[in-house]
Amino acid sequence: MTVSEIIIVGDTPGLEWRLPVFHFKGSEPEAPRTYIQSALHANELPGTALLHFLLERLRQAGSEGGILGDITVVPQANPIGSAQSHFGDLQGRFDLGTRTNFNRDFPLIALGERPGLVEDIDRHTAADRLKRRLLHMALGAELVLDLHCDDEGLQYAYLDEAFWPEAADLAAALDMQAVFLSDGESSAFEEAVAYAWKHEGAGERKTLLQGRLSVTVELRGTRDVYPDMARKDADGLYRFLAGRGVVAADRQPLPAFGGVVAPLDNIEMVRAPESGAILFHRDIGESVKAGDLLATIITRPGMADGAMEVRAPQDGLIVTRVSTRFARRLSDLMKIACAGPSRAARKPGTLEA
Numbered sequence: 001m002t003v004s005e006i007i008i009v010g011d012t013p014g015l016e017w018r019l020p021v022f023h024f025k026g027s028e029p030e031a032p033r034t035y036i037q038s039a040l041h042a043n044e045l046p047g048t049a050l051l052h053f054l055l056e057r058l059r060q061a062g063s064e065g066g067i068l069g070d071i072t073v074v075p076q077a078n079p080i081g082s083a084q085s086h087f088g089d090l091q092g093r094f095d096l097g098t099r100t101n102f103n104r105d106f107p108l109i110a111l112g113e114r115p116g117l118v119e120d121i122d123r124h125t126a127a128d129r130l131k132r133r134l135l136h137m138a139l140g141a142e143l144v145l146d147l148h149c150d151d152e153g154l155q156y157a158y159l160d161e162a163f164w165p166e167a168a169d170l171a172a173a174l175d176m177q178a179v180f181l182s183d184g185e186s187s188a189f190e191e192a193v194a195y196a197w198k199h200e201g202a203g204e205r206k207t208l209l210q211g212r213l214s215v216t217v218e219l220r221g222t223r224d225v226y227p228d229m230a231r232k233d234a235d236g237l238y239r240f241l242a243g244r245g246v247v248a249a250d251r252q253p254l255p256a257f258g259g260v261v262a263p264l265d266n267i268e269m270v271r272a273p274e275s276g277a278i279l280f281h282r283d284i285g286e287s288v289k290a291g292d293l294l295a296t297i298i299t300r301p302g303m304a305d306g307a308m309e310v311r312a313p314q315d316g317l318i319v320t321r322v323s324t325r326f327a328r329r330l331s332d333l334m335k336i337a338c339a340g341p342s343r344a345a346r347k348p349g350t351l352e353a
């Protein structure tokens, strides 16, 4: 294992960020190359904990000659976001200087244009230089995992249907309860990687990308950072890597993935009709029927008609829930994965800003 450092010079004098990058050299040239990062949204730490334990296992494997494919790991991918504390609250999702989501606005390029990402890189702001460095590393691999988490959530993932159902091995290895098939219409990191692969050759657009994977893994919720959970997830990820021939291990067959698979059109984004205190009646992991009471919003406390009910638009599995108990008008409350498309209009791209 070697550790290198990417230095991102700040946009103001006297400031720079240092980003440790862990490299493992594989012994088999034909084995897939892997890139894994976490905490691109800097306040999402389950992946950082997972990678701490995964790196321990990879170091062990390395000392025993068990690394077959090249592996690059960035356990804390966003030092810019980690440093953004606003009145005591970590603001890790948006760049405070530009209001840009750290997981949007990745350049959509063809794979052949990869060298251009880091050419003349000083023309770009610090946040964009960080994005270009990360994407450049990822496009040197065949297996790319971007580890995030939701607010309160089950274990689930976003990936392009070009990787499905091949990626059911990852879903099984990480005990996922749902997989959301993204529509290829956003500039999130995982979609920028898939975009580059789809446009690998001039003029062609691939719809199936076998042997490759680009995925946003949602490792439950922001507070689900515990030693046992992180170790279990690291073991799961290691088994996935073993199954794909990246590391040597007894290839125990993985269990079949038994979770829900839903395109983004089948996700009901349940929103608060009015502002108020949120009283949830149902939790993540519960299956609901159309019309079931999900939450009460106390819009005018103390008034006889001061509360509103929020009900399930159709049958489905509650995958996520917000952790705040105060709703702004039309703010998100839950994501429910359903068998049929939502009747609510959805713009192409990601579910959330």
Ligand SMILES: [Zn+2]
Pocket: 041, 044, 103, 148, 149
């Ligand atoms: Zn995230």
